[in-house]
Amino acid sequence: MLMPRVIALRPAQVQIDACRGCSVREAALFGALSEAGLSLLHTDRMPIEALDAPADHLIYRLGDAGSAAFTVREGLVRLERISEGGRRCIVRVAGRGELIGAEAILGERYTQDAVACTPVSLCRIPIALLERMQREEPALQLALMRRWQRALDAALTWRIDLQTGPAHHRVLRLLDLLGRHAGPDQTIWLPRREEIADLLGMALETASRSISRLRRDGVLDLLPGGRSARLDGVRLGSALAAAGVA
Amino acid sequence: MLMPRVIALRPAQVQIDACRGCSVREAALFGALSEAGLSLLHTDRMPIEALDAPADHLIYRLGDAGSAAFTVREGLVRLERISEGGRRCIVRVAGRGELIGAEAILGERYTQDAVACTPVSLCRIPIALLERMQREEPALQLALMRRWQRALDAALTWRIDLQTGPAHHRVLRLLDLLGRHAGPDQTIWLPRREEIADLLGMALETASRSISRLRRDGVLDLLPGGRSARLDGVRLGSALAAAGVA
DNA sequence: CGAGCCGTTGAGGGGATTCAAGCTCAGTGG
DNA sequence: CCACTGAGCTTGAATCCCCTCAACGGCTCG
Helix, strand or coil: CCCCCCCCCCCHHHHHHHHHCCCCCCCCHHHHCCHHHHHHHHHCCCCCEEEEECCCCEEECCCCECCEEEEEEECCEEEEEECCCCCEEEEEEECCCCEECHHHHHCCECCCEEEECCCEEEEEEEHHHHHHHHHHCHHHHHHHHHHHHHHHHHHHHHHHHHHCCCHHHHHHHHHHHHHCCCCHHHEEECCCHHHHHHHHCCCHHHHHHHHHHHHHCCCEEECCCCCEEEECHHHHHHHHHHCCCC | CCCCCCCCCCCHHHHHHHHHCCCCCCCCHHHHCCHHHHHHHHHCCCCCEEEEECCCCEEECCCCECCEEEEEEECCEEEEEECCCCCEEEEEEECCCCEECHHHHHCCECCCEEEECCCEEEEEEEHHHHHHHHHHCHHHHHHHHHHHHHHHHHHHHHHHHHHCCCHHHHHHHHHHHHHCCCCHHHEEECCCHHHHHHHHCCCHHHHHHHHHHHHHCCCEEECCCCCEEEECHHHHHHHHHHCCCC
16 A cells, blocks of 8 residues: 555645635535635635646545645545454545545644545645634635544444445445445445455445345446446335335 | 433523533543633523433434434433334443433434433533534644544444344443443343344344343343343453453 | 456355243232 | 232343354466
């Protein structure tokens, strides 16, 4: 696992326009900002950086002293912890418009590893900038806390939904959640079997059996490469209903 | 399940002294406040109220529009959700000095039920007051966010630790956590078997078997009433070590 | 080609659930 | 005083789900 390489780091001037026209701006943290605030963003000495990282690259590490939070612009990021007993466990998956690493704002160390699931595009937001923006644009204050609350709350819900009930039901619920981050034509990111196991607290083989069964049932159609699949929303829905969930 | 009755609601004047001499003040939210800020607290039109509630009483309800956060002054409070599928599940247990219901500050509805485990003493902090204090004492801002982050983070850790591994290990870890809220002479709150099951995601009978075994091993000594027990820290420690945890 | 990773599938065993029967204890009322 | 009752706890027995161990096939890459 390597540190993410900065594949594309655009100069500040270009970045202003990138933000203004950003596809996730309304959804993202700075959606609350005025135009004036927006231009402030990029005259700062610590500018927002746009960075891309390939799949499986480490974005930040648990325990690192955080100097930035990140907004996910494109792709999926997973947040992992090591539980007591050394078991790795995926706490949450963050998609478009979501904020990760916000604990850095408190001057605390990151409480998870953040790893790219797919190739991702991120905006790196230095905490120094966040602190300044909080002073100058009070609207950001509330937006930030709200987003933060939602992030941690989502992590909790995620854990609760995905850790209870029989193994196959948990897999169904996971696919349901992944389906919400689906690309066009229902293409979803399909984790490796070991990752599914870590997400759902089960053995790797159990995850495999479950996926195989779903493939046979026509719910899932694996795409070449093994990391993505086409999801039949209707069949998933009826499978969920049959399982007595949702 | 009834709404909590306000058993003791002291007048504001008395309450000032209660805060100043509060046994959990350093640990609690307003530990960050100056003396001046402290007296501000009680001249407000919406004062902090001290309230007591007996065991099993509902402090606030999931989905209610929150008008206050609470600091736990004495006793234990559990935060519950209903997961998809209707299964009740205890998200976290809060003890002395901990803050619950902070999501009210964002104007959001409560995201859990809060129920007293033992008889509890609480401080009810109106959000209007919190908003005012945030403006007038910026130090509170950071303290609030830090505490909030810690609360949600604790909930996550709690879930992760208590939901993985064999049933008996989970029970051991639960007792370890409850032990940290122990009274003098190692007396802990012992949940009903059904509650243990909800906490740990197992069947009621499994919880019972585990507790019985611990009793035979001398780790636990049930006290009359069934809701409390004496915990042998040393034996628990070695049991945890033997289980390969901790 | 062989090595290694990932996924799949089978067989076996163990731990947890489920179903079910007693048990203790507090409260109630005859 | 004592049977009656119901709630909570315990314990047993049977079943089943899931984990572990294991073998095998496809794929990429040196």
